[in-house]
Amino acid sequence: MTGSTAYPNLFTPLRLRGVELPNRLVMAPMSTELGGLEGEVTPAMIAFYRERALGGMGLIIVEYTCVDPDTGRAHEYQLTLDDRKNLDGHRRLVRTIHDAGAKIFMQIQHCGQYANRKVLPGGMPVGPSDIFSKRDPEQMTCRGLTSEEIAKLVISFGNTAALAVEAGYDGVELHGAHGYLLTQFMSPLGNKRDDEWGGDAERRLAFPLAVIRSVREKLGELPLVYRLSADEFRPGGLTIDDMEEIAPRLVEAGADALHVSMGWGVGPAFEKVVEPMSMPEGWRIPYAARIRAATGVPVIAVGQIRWPETGEQAVASGDADLIALGRPMLTDPEWANKAKAGRRDLIRPCTSCNWCISPHPGRVQVGCAENPRTGTELDPPIPVDMGKGKRAVVIGAGPGGASAALLLQQSGFETHIFETRAFTGGGIIASATPPGKDKLFWYSDYLGNRLAESAVIRHFGKRAELEDILALNPDVAILAAGTRRIDLPIEGLDDPIVMDAYDLLMRERDLGLTEGQHAIVYGGGETGCETAEFCAHHGVHVTLVSRSPADKLARSAEWVYRMGLLRRLHENPLITIVDNSHVRSVGNRKVTIETGGVAREIEADRLLLAQGRRSADELAAALGDAGIAVSVVGDSRQVGRIGDAVHMSYRAVQALSAQYARMPKLAC
């Protein structure tokens, strides 16, 4: 397939120095934690990148690879390439990506002050300047480099670039963004020296320029990309105005293209590196355009680009030359092929939920909430014929149920799905309703469309009763029925001003208040905080009552999103937070709140209960008693996030292959 009528600009080749890229789509570098303990490329990593190259991306930029593991490593699974011992794996990776039709660059990097002391032989990170702990001013957390060490590191960058060329890479990207060593030297916040490597703006540039020259020398006609943060978004840090002056200097020193990223990887500015979903689609593109205008070299735009038309428009208008996708490559490796075929509707959408950067017990490697195969590409696929002649029933069409039904149907089961509501989405709707979270509707729409197009038999608008399920005589049942309200010890709960916050966010009840009225939200978890924000968004005054202290609000929310949510809650003049308190009673438009044993009455027009939910798993026992093996997944098993539900469903269907799949027999 050549060209694309739907997005012609995205599918036009581009020459970068001596290398022709087949199209304008770049996979952004993303640490997969699939590397080996010696910093080597593993088969799992090759399989991960191969799927993205086969998916039609023109250029894969491999994750950050450390130039000096003794001083600069981020974590134990980070790639390193400082001598020939790891060359072989890189050669195999490069060959695989070339065979799949894409070009491949290596991103080279040094963490500087943010190196992980647990994986450094000397246990002490190094950077431009000495840094001491804020808590214990005697304790050094980073040692300032000597001039000799700096000169050696310049050579290390060149050395790694030379090895990348030897491994067959088509180019190199220097990681000069996100607060790592190159940025630490460039930024007044990181560099406190007063010698040839720091002291003023010019001398702070000396290290990045020396590194560019060192790498350029090793690359011959291969291109060098410099990744920068167009704005650090830190008080006193580099801004886009500074970067418009700095970027031409990077080009003069030898960068052929600039990759325009954003933010600082540690602290609050991290929310500009891997943004939460509240940031609008394509918001960074104007920054890429300014860097392009300031330098005249090709730029790569990246960040919150989710749909092909956004990228197409950026290239067509001359704002950017290449479009990099980070998280969308975790969600849907086939993104490029689907765009090229004009099938935008088939793209599994990245909602920027950031499940992929959250910790998950028992899991180290990269993953995606919506795509359980990400990071496990070497696992045998679920066999397509394991359900042949068998019937499956799924109860609930939230993320867990809908994704389970799709997998079951694709693996050959006659699949029935029951859903009380008339539509797909379940708990996704409640998660998507608060301000700034509407991207989650992309996922419920996606699941709804996939179900509608599939052969799954939908029993929507109907609560699944035991008899309905038994009448189908299923071989397999999956229970994904979501949650139920918890009854609270509050006097007067049948008062008309009381409403379940979940019903409001599910859009099953109207808030029924006008601007200036007063709502009390009871519950300091994620739902309570979001309900408070939702009410304030409608001009309603809110008292948010939390049983826990204020610093524990929304404690199980994803951490980048939580930073912004808490900041907004505290800054919103319509919201008052009352922590360490309980709601005791409601009646006559008054709510009694108890704090430290002291009760007081507050007038209110609405009391919204957001005190947590419990799993709706009642059917499990009844099905078990009827002799049907049932897997309980999602919130029905344990109340969690969308990704937890989808992954549980995947594992439940995968587990069926032990029971039903016919495995080919190989002998040795």
Ligand SMILES: Cc1cc2nc3c(=O)[nH]c(=O)nc-3n(C[C@H](O)[C@H](O)[C@H](O)COP(=O)(O)O)c2cc1C
């Ligand atoms: C799991 C993960 C790992 C990342 N690792 C790197 C990395 O190794 N080097 C880098 O420059 N940026 C890294 N990033 C940032 C991405 O390259 C990208 O700039 C960012 O995710 C914003 O783009 P997106 O909205 O398309 O995801 C990482 C992002 C994620 C989500």
Ligand code: SF4
């Ligand atoms: S986990 Fe969420 S943010 Fe991360 S890639 Fe998947 S959909 Fe996107």
